[in-house]
Amino acid sequence: MKAKAPLSGVRIADLTNVIAGPVATRMLAHMGAEILKIELPWGRAIGNIAMHGDDEEGRAYNKVGTFNEVNRAKKSMAIDLTHESGKELFREIVSISDIVIQNYSPRVMGNLSLDYENLRKIKPDIIMVSMPALGLEGPWSNYISFGPGTDALGGLSSITGYKDGNPHKPGNFYADHNSGFHVATGLMAALYHKSQTGEGQHLEIVLREATMSVIGEHFIEYQLTGKEPKRSGNDHQTFFPHGIFPCKGNDSWVAISIESEREWKSLCDLLTAFDLKDDPDLSDIKTRRLNYQKIESKITEWTKKRTNQQAMNQMQSKGIRAGIVAKASDILSDKHFSERGYLDTVDHPDAGKYTSPGLPFKFSKAATNVGVRAPMFSEHTISILSNLLCKDIRTIDSLIEKGTTPLEPIDRIYS
Amino acid sequence: MANHGLALDGIKVLDITSGFAGGYCTKILRDLGAEVIKVEIPESGDSCRSFGPFLNDDPNIETSAPYLYLNAGKKSITLDVCRPESRDVFHSLCLESDILVENYKPGKMHQIGLGYENLSTINPTLIMCSLTYFGQFGPYSQFEGSDIVSYAMSGYMHLTGDEDREPLKAGGRQAEYQCGLAGSMSILAALLNRSLTGTGDHIDVSATEALTSTFDGVAYFQTYDKTGDNPMRAGTRLIAREPTGAYPSTLLPCKDGWVHVHYSPSNPEGIGFLTGSDRLASDAIMKRMREHADEIDELITEWLQNHTRSEVQTLAQEVRVPFTMVQSIEETISDPQNKYRNYFMPMEHEIAGKMDYPTSPFRLKTSEWTPLPAPLLGQHNDEIYVTKLKIDTNNMAKMKSAGII
Numbered sequence: 001m002k003a004k005a006p007l008s009g010v011r012i013a014d015l016t017n018v019i020a021g022p023v024a025t026r027m028l029a030h031m032g033a034e035i036l037k038i039e040l041p042w043g044r045a046i047g048n049i050a051m052h053g054d055d056e057e058g059r060a061y062n063k064v065g066t067f068n069e070v071n072r073a074k075k076s077m078a079i080d081l082t083h084e085s086g087k088e089l090f091r092e093i094v095s096i097s098d099i100v101i102q103n104y105s106p107r108v109m110g111n112l113s114l115d116y117e118n119l120r121k122i123k124p125d126i127i128m129v130s131m132p133a134l135g136l137e138g139p140w141s142n143y144i145s146f147g148p149g150t151d152a153l154g155g156l157s158s159i160t161g162y163k164d165g166n167p168h169k170p171g172n173f174y175a176d177h178n179s180g181f182h183v184a185t186g187l188m189a190a191l192y193h194k195s196q197t198g199e200g201q202h203l204e205i206v207l208r209e210a211t212m213s214v215i216g217e218h219f220i221e222y223q224l225t226g227k228e229p230k231r232s233g234n235d236h237q238t239f240f241p242h243g244i245f246p247c248k249g250n251d252s253w254v255a256i257s258i259e260s261e262r263e264w265k266s267l268c269d270l271l272t273a274f275d276l277k278d279d280p281d282l283s284d285i286k287t288r289r290l291n292y293q294k295i296e297s298k299i300t301e302w303t304k305k306r307t308n309q310q311a312m313n314q315m316q317s318k319g320i321r322a323g324i325v326a327k328a329s330d331i332l333s334d335k336h337f338s339e340r341g342y343l344d345t346v347d348h349p350d351a352g353k354y355t356s357p358g359l360p361f362k363f364s365k366a367a368t369n370v371g372v373r374a375p376m377f378s379e380h381t382i383s384i385l386s387n388l389l390c391k392d393i394r395t396i397d398s399l400i401e402k403g404t405t406p407l408e409p410i411d412r413i414y415s
Numbered sequence: 416m417a418n419h420g421l422a423l424d425g426i427k428v429l430d431i432t433s434g435f436a437g438g439y440c441t442k443i444l445r446d447l448g449a450e451v452i453k454v455e456i457p458e459s460g461d462s463c464r465s466f467g468p469f470l471n472d473d474p475n476i477e478t479s480a481p482y483l484y485l486n487a488g489k490k491s492i493t494l495d496v497c498r499p500e501s502r503d504v505f506h507s508l509c510l511e512s513d514i515l516v517e518n519y520k521p522g523k524m525h526q527i528g529l530g531y532e533n534l535s536t537i538n539p540t541l542i543m544c545s546l547t548y549f550g551q552f553g554p555y556s557q558f559e560g561s562d563i564v565s566y567a568m569s570g571y572m573h574l575t576g577d578e579d580r581e582p583l584k585a586g587g588r589q590a591e592y593q594c595g596l597a598g599s600m601s602i603l604a605a606l607l608n609r610s611l612t613g614t615g616d617h618i619d620v621s622a623t624e625a626l627t628s629t630f631d632g633v634a635y636f637q638t639y640d641k642t643g644d645n646p647m648r649a650g651t652r653l654i655a656r657e658p659t660g661a662y663p664s665t666l667l668p669c670k671d672g673w674v675h676v677h678y679s680p681s682n683p684e685g686i687g688f689l690t691g692s693d694r695l696a697s698d699a700i701m702k703r704m705r706e707h708a709d710e711i712d713e714l715i716t717e718w719l720q721n722h723t724r725s726e727v728q729t730l731a732q733e734v735r736v737p738f739t740m741v742q743s744i745e746e747t748i749s750d751p752q753n754k755y756r757n758y759f760m761p762m763e764h765e766i767a768g769k770m771d772y773p774t775s776p777f778r779l780k781t782s783e784w785t786p787l788p789a790p791l792l793g794q795h796n797d798e799i800y801v802t803k804l805k806i807d808t809n810n811m812a813k814m815k816s817a818g819i820i
Contacts, residue, residue: 003612004611004612005608006604006605006607006608006611007604007607008611019631027600031604031607065633065634065637066631066633066634068633069631069632069633069634070631116780134752135752135755135756137755137756138751138752138755138756139751139752139755140732140751140752141752142732143728143732143737143739144679144732144735144736144737145675145677145737145739146664146677146737148653148664148675148677149675149677149737149738149739150739151675152666152673152674152675152739152740152741152742153675153739153740153741153742153747153750154742154747155742155743155744155747156585156586156587157666157673157675157741158586158741158742158743158744159586159587159744160575160583160585160586161583161586162576162577162580162583166666166668166673167651167666167673167741168575168576168583168650168651168666169575169651169666170571170575170585170586170589171571171574171575171585171630171654172574172630172631172634172653172654172655173630173631174571174585174589174629174630177628177629177630177631178593178596178629181593181596181597181600181628181629182596182776182777184600185443185447185596185599185600185603185777186422186447186776186777186779188600188603188604188606188607189422189423189447189448189603189777189779190422190779191607192422192423192603192606192607192610193420193421193422193423193424193779195607195610196424196425197420201779201780202780203777203778203779203780204778204780205776205777205778206756206776206778209756209758209776210776212747212758212773212776213773213775213776214439214587214589214592214593214596215586215587216484216485216772216773217480217481217483217484217485217587218480218586218587218744219484219744219747219748219759219771219772219773220480220481220483220484220770220772221468221480221744222744222745222748223748223770223771224468224469224470224471224478224480224483224767224770225468225469225470225471225472228743228744228745229586229744231586233583233584234563234581234583234584236563237466237467237468238466238467239561242563243563244563244567244572244581244582246581251573251647253567253572253581253582254567255563255564255566255567255568255572256563256564257561257562257563257564259561316555316558316559319559320559321559321560321561321564322559322564323558323560323564323565323567323568324567324568325567325568325572325573325582326567326568326569326570326572326573327570327573327639327645328570328632328635328636328638328639328645328646329639329645330570331570331627331632331636332636332639335554336549336553336554336555337553337624339552339553339554340550340552340553340621340624342621342624342627354633354636354637355632355633355636355640356632356633356636357624357627357628357630357632358624358628359624359628360593360594360597360601360620360621360624360625360627360628361597361598361600361601361618361619361620361621361624361625362550362551362618362619363601363604363605363608363616363617363618364531364616364617364618364619365608365612365614365615365616365617366604366605366608366616
């Protein structure tokens with residue numbers, strides 16, 4: 001018998017949009033939960049980030065790359081929640097769900113009469129997740145911010161950047177993915193609590209607080225030393241040498257971190273830099289930092305003669321911590337990722353074949369639900385209405401006709 | 416607020432890791448209510464104890480910033496798990512635990528007789544989670560790793576930094592934190608699975624894969640597939656470069672520092688209204704925003720120059736424009752929102768003194784997070800070894816003099 005995934009039998013009503021919320025429910029979908037993604041009737045709020053295909057002809061809304069990445073293995077149903085018939089339908093979905101998750105700004109659920117107190121009246125043991133940018137309460141609770149804005153407000157931008165340079169940010173949407181992973185984790189804890197006690201609850205995970213949580217030691221550092229942590233580029237406060245070095249080819253780099261005397265000696269041996277190894281000016285980390293130019297030029301002279309793959313392999317064979325600064329093409333062709341079956345390639349009727357990052361962990365026993373594409377817009381509306389909500393054909397037709405559950409995006413009317 | 420007990424009440428975690436990844440993994444489990452026993456090497460303890468920065472810059476294993484942060488509320492016992500003489504004690508600890516978290520190099524646990532195949536015969540319901548830089552198998556599994564190496568190999572580094580400069584690592588230790596976070600996520604899934612099947616599991620977490628999983632990979636992979644070119648880092652702007660793409664999303668300077676400026680799809684004319692710039696609200700710009708990125712930056716910066724960060728944020732948010740301040744670490748600790756939410760709470764540590772600690776990123780509305788400082792090295796030896804495992808004092812003394820505890 002095929003093993004069941006850990007969350008099989010768990011149903012989630014998912015009102016989230018854009019990235020952070022969908023990332024959370026993507027992880028839960030991979031763990032076997034049934035995700036009913038309730039889409040906005042006017043299509044996908046994520047904009048035209050990374051379209052599949054060269055043009056936007058023909059059902060472009062199904063070709064939004066980022067949407068298709070973060071919504072794998074979910075079911076899609078479009079509901080117009082601004083209409084009473086849509087709210088009623090959503091309440092019916094709540095009554096057959098274990099979890100309601102949303103990432104609207106704090107006022108919205110209250111305005112829709114879909115706040116926790118109301119949801120609890122429909123399903124007393126419901127678990128509700130709110131993931132506001134800055135908090136459900138407090139002087140800034142109604143402020144709007146996307147992930148990168150919380151990098152700024154949470155201190156991550158201030159500690160990211162080139163040495164003596166301006167504040168910076170990691171990648172594109174780090175804060176969103178980070179908070180999504182925290183939400184998936186918190187939700188499974190709430191599910192565990194429910195399995196032990198029968199109790200549901202309202203769980204709040206704040207985008208900015210998840211960011212502050214992954215740089216927590218800096219808040220302690222400031223208080224211990226009285227000094228504001230500095231932007232330090234690729235340097236490390238303890239280890240040296242530590243950073244990246246240019247290799248053969250365009251924008252090609254290898255990252256190195258020397259963390260012990262043994263590793264320092266191995267590096268000198270590898271570079272055949274005996275003058276460095278025996279140099280009295282370079283006897284410890286302090287003196288090496290002072291004379292960094294001497295060391296950097298030796299390493300660079302060596303790395304520039306090699307591709308970053310060669311540099312990494314040769315260094316690793318001597319027990320030196322080294323890795324290439326990987327580009328998209330490196331990851332796609334990486335033998336390690338492929339042997340581990342890490343990447344997740346799926347086929348989509350409108351978008352074609354696409355590859356995304358897979359699961360960051362592997363179980364030896366529990367089953368997972370990967371290799372499943374994202375749904376097309378409103379793809380499961382009819383089956384959810386008929387199989388889960390037991391509606392007859394006439395009712396379904398009328399809901400579609402009224403625009404309560406559109407099968408294709410309708411034009412958005414801004415009021 | 417009524418305390419109904421935290422979500423993971425009664426769950427016992429044995430943490431034999433050293434460093435940031437394991438520390439964050441079990442910090443999360445502790446934040447959610449589990450009891451975490453940290454098993455540390457006698458004398459020196461967890462490597463986070465020696466990283467610093469330290470109180471008054473004076474090295475002391477009890478006052479290292481990362482240790483104090485990551486281990487608040489955990490219990491500390493000392494045990495050298497690599498020594499065969501510690502085997503019986505370690506087995507007893509495993510028997511008492513629901514979860515074991517380790518971060519030895521792949522193969523090491525097996526080599527010292529503590530592989531999952533051994534431990535699961537002692538405790539079949541044990542969930543063992545292995546945190547490494549590259550995973551338990553695969554061509555790189557025996558590679559030596561570190562935070563910057565995983566950051567580089569994950570694909571993130573190539574995409575962080577300025578286009579005309581070298582790639583940049585994010586502040587802090589994001590590869591190691593993501594490894595810990597992926598660890599806690601997978602442990603909770605295994606715990607739910609155990610409720611269904613009655614058996615434990617062994618989980619393989621790779622820091623590199625954990626970080627790759629937090630980037631919008633499909634956008635990058637697709638760009639490469641479509642154009643044959645690798646997407647390039649774009650400073651503080653978003654990397655997507657379609658001329659019609661939404662903009663701004665970047666950091667810009669104002670009167671007294673930097674702010675993050677961002678376009679809002681639900682308020683497309685907001686920035687033009689805020690800054691009083693007709694040009695910013697014009698069709699020419701709105702229809703091809705990304706193409707006009709430099710001009711948009713210039714026009715917004717003109718307005719920003721007359722305002723402080725705090726004014727920018729207040730004025731923008733009043734008209735539903737998502738601009739936010741770049742705050743320093745010091746400012747973040749005491750900003751009005753964090754104060755109101757008590758995100759930082761004071762805790763008194765015997766040696767490090769009183770400080771405000773970041774609390775928990777999880778607000779479970781039925782229960783409260785308990786502020787408890789990080790343990791001293793071996794602080795709970797008596798509680799765990801003598802009271803719980805009933806090891807007599809003679810044996811304790813022997814193990815201590817042999818350097819096992």
